[in-house]
Amino acid sequence: MNMARNLLALAMAGMLAACAVSSSEPGNNSAPLTIQKQGSFTAGGEMITAPGTFNPRKPMQPDGQTYHGDHAYVFYQVPVNARKLPIVMWHGAGQFSRTWETTADGREGFQNIFLRRRFGVYLIDQPRRGDAGRSMVEATLKPTPDEQLWFNQFRIGLWPEYFNGVQVARDPGTREQFFRAMTPNTGPFDMNVISDGVSAIFDKIGPGILFTHSQAGGPGWLTVIKNEKPAIKAGFFLFNGIARQR
Numbered sequence: 001m002n003m004a005r006n007l008l009a010l011a012m013a014g015m016l017a018a019c020a021v022s023s024s025e026p027g028n029n030s031a032p033l034t035i036q037k038q039g040s041f042t043a044g045g046e047m048i049t050a051p052g053t054f055n056p057r058k059p060m061q062p063d064g065q066t067y068h069g070d071h072a073y074v075f076y077q078v079p080v081n082a083r084k085l086p087i088v089m090w091h092g093a094g095q096f097s098r099t100w101e102t103t104a105d106g107r108e109g110f111q112n113i114f115l116r117r118r119f120g121v122y123l124i125d126q127p128r129r130g131d132a133g134r135s136m137v138e139a140t141l142k143p144t145p146d147e148q149l150w151f152n153q154f155r156i157g158l159w160p161e162y163f164n165g166v167q168v169a170r171d172p173g174t175r176e177q178f179f180r181a182m183t184p185n186t187g188p189f190d191m192n193v194i195s196d197g198v199s200a201i202f203d204k205i206g207p208g209i210l211f212t213h214s215q216a217g218g219p220g221w222l223t224v225i226k227n228e229k230p231a232i233k234a235g236f237f238l239f240n241g242i243a244r245q246r
Helices: 002-023 110-115 147-153 172-179 191-205 214-226
Strands: 035-043 046-049 066-069 072-079 087-090 121-125 209-213 236-239
Touching (some): 072 110, 087 191, 121 191, 147 172
Parallel strands (some): 087 121, 087 209
Antiparallel strands (some): 072 121
């Protein structure tokens, strides 16, 4: 019961934060963004070495070669005069770090919104997704049509109709941008692999605030539980969070 209450409280806090962000300081996105530093890195993951000896004359043979995979990927920006704690933003199902960047209809996303509020922003691609697509486990990618599922799943409407009051532009260009943001898993969805990768991010950057969207809620909780250091406990917000997954 206490866990359920905590889940609800954190979800409500996340919703309130989103409302505050969307309603405050209108028009401020015309001001220039001043970034003190930016970069990217990987965190966590595994490495294997194939038996045998590497032959440079036969580089396509795996003998003696190494393979690194199942790491998380991070792109970060830190503004001038940044606040003490950065925000780490974690995408949901079918998505990658673009979730937090420019919206499908061209508005600034949470990445820039929080940079303008002087937060360092770290965007994650979880293991086996997006720029962290080097999976340690084989998978087959099939171009199965599924985009109307995502239209409904993201609460835009019930295809082809939009919900009344939905804050998404209804033009064909916006729909195309939304559909082209979908990204497949390059390996099986594994809660432990994913949470290990994200926990390694906090090991590298230190204390921060974790934002999760939708599917990231489950491995997000697992990341908090696994991380014995107080790094993530500075703040954890779920947006449309899913707490229990396989």
